[in-house]
Amino acid sequence: MRELEIEIISREYIKPESPTPNDFKTFKISLLDQLLPHLYVVPLVYFFKNDGKSDISKRRELLKQSLSKTLVHFYPLAGKVKDNLHVDCNDDGMYYVEARVNAQLSDFLGHPQQELIHGLLPFHPSSTELFTKTYVAMVQVNIFECGGIAIGIYSSHKVMDGQSTVTFMNAWAATASGSSEEIHPSFISSSIFHPNPKLPNATSILIPPPQSEQSKSATRRFVFDASALNVLKNNANCAESNVTNPSRVTAAMGLIWQCAIATSQARFGFRKPSILTFVVNLRSRNSPPLPPYSMGNIFWVTYAKCLVNSDLKLPSMVRRVRNGIDKLDNSFLEDIKGKDGSLVNVMKHLKELEEVHTGNLDTEYLSLSSICNGGIYNADFGWGKPIWTCIGSAGIDALGLPNLVVFMDTRSGDGIEAWVTLKENDMAIFEKIPELLNFATLDPSPLEISLSA
Structure with a gap:
């Protein structure tokens, strides 16, 4: 495979199809959420073959339209982390990047390299710029020469765990495909695990162990x-x-x-x-x-x-x-x-x-x-x-x-x-x-x- 190049086509914000009601503009996170840092720690990348049934321009548009519809129900994901207790559901939209990859998907997956996978995300996992962002979630849609697609998603650990990210991706996909399966998110966590403003901001459930040596x-x-x-x-x-x-x-x-x-x-x-x-x-x-x-x-x-x-x-x-x-x-x-x-x-x-x-x-x-x-x-x-x-x-x-x-x-x-x-x-x-x-x-x-x- 020749040297991989990932060319950014566009950057934009996908807003919910309909505005979030005023009563839902401020989303309270739970006590368990308070114990997690605002870091994008375990991003996921999904790889899809080209089924040959629709051209890439139609699929690109379908992804955007269906995401806009999905965000109506997953409205916090179109907002930003405000502090250790709240998400500002301002409908600014989800940060959305499209990119073109100069490779066949089959070649890329033949022997995938970790550093190349990093490039399929909206920001490199080790970039300093990533740590300045307050988005709840970000997506990059990568289009391969064969028409295959890779979707990379970041979600803030302050608001979502891995299962939450999977739930969102399945809901987005169900909306895009017109599936009869309806995935309605439940945001009741804060009513069960009540947030507490007295909890120190630095408190975390992810406690690093002591290290006697630093090594690669x-x-x-x-x-x-x-x-x-x-x-x-x-x-x-x-x-x-x-x-x-x-x-x-x-x-x-x-x-x-x-x-x-x-x-x-x-x-x-x-x-x-x-x-x-x-x-x-x-x-x-x-x-x-x-x-x-x-x-x-x-x-x-x-x-x-x-x-x-x-x-x-x-x-x-x-x-x-x-x-x-x-x-x-x-x-x-x-x-x-x-x-x-x-x-x-x-x-x-x-x-x-x-x-x-x-x-x-x-x-x-x-x-x-x-x-x-x-x-x-x-x-x-x-x-x-x-x-x-x-x-x-x-x-x-x-x-x-x-x-x-x-x-x-x-x-x-x-x-x-x-x-x-x-x-x-x-x-x-x-x-x-x-x-x-x-x-x-x-x-x-x-x-x-x-x-x-």
Whole structure:
């Protein structure tokens, strides 16, 4: 493939088709939103083949028109982050960029390079200009020579989590395709997790671990297909360890964590204590469950510990993960909901997380987030579902989390694509661990994943 060039065609703002009512002009974010920074940390890029049924000019216009219609219901996304408590729903519009890529989509996806993927976003993930923006969301539509399209989206973590971004993309796609499926967002989070102006602005649930050294990071993709995950789940199933019917996600989490510990031991010659921190979606854990299209940051961070003498067998690793999830039970949720005393309880739980992250340079830390089971491949704009969806900022550490794993579904819906970022010297060991490569393929072409996983 010749040297890639991405030429900006246009920059504009797409406004909602009808104005936002005055009563909705100021959007209150929730207490959980207050705990997240205004950063564009996990942008997504969706890749679509040219179906050959419509010319590119019609598809470009369809994307704009359908976005305008979608923003009527997702009105905060057409506004700007005002402060730690509010979004100004001023209908200024979503920042929208169109670009032309001098390549065939098939060539680009044959061996996608992280730095080239960065260019498919409205701003480079490491650009200083990006950090000055207050948009809730931004989009770049990239048109390849073959007529294929890549849509890159940024969303502010102050207002939206990964599931919220997926919900918006699916709603936009459903509007564009004229689908009978209606995706109506729910903005009730602030009425459940009440915002509190007394919460210090710097308070965050994303607590970076202590680092004894600064070094370059490397990101690799490890793809688990359904058959490998079924074997992995069976291996993790152990009544003696109190693990029965583990999910594909918890089984893969156990293996990745196990291999991270093996990496550390190989590097230093001895085992260190290890802590896995990971995100848990609270939508289905609430009682009653929140609507599936609930918008906002509706998650909490929990953790699991593995001490130097702890059993490293897969069932034990999965049991620790499950125990971490089980901490976020109904009692926990009631603790952080409501107006009375919720701030005190939230600060108590944050203090627990802070104590886990601080004070011990001899402990190895791994952070993990998953957007599996969220419908990331359901976005069909009328020319087919995406052939690949990926993280747009791989290799860029905006949160101070040097060891980070993000799980995504594969196109088939029953596989897992694990984006693993580690320090370069750790990755050199991690990516060669036989126990990992027995189940996962390292950096396959997305075109191969689409066919097999």
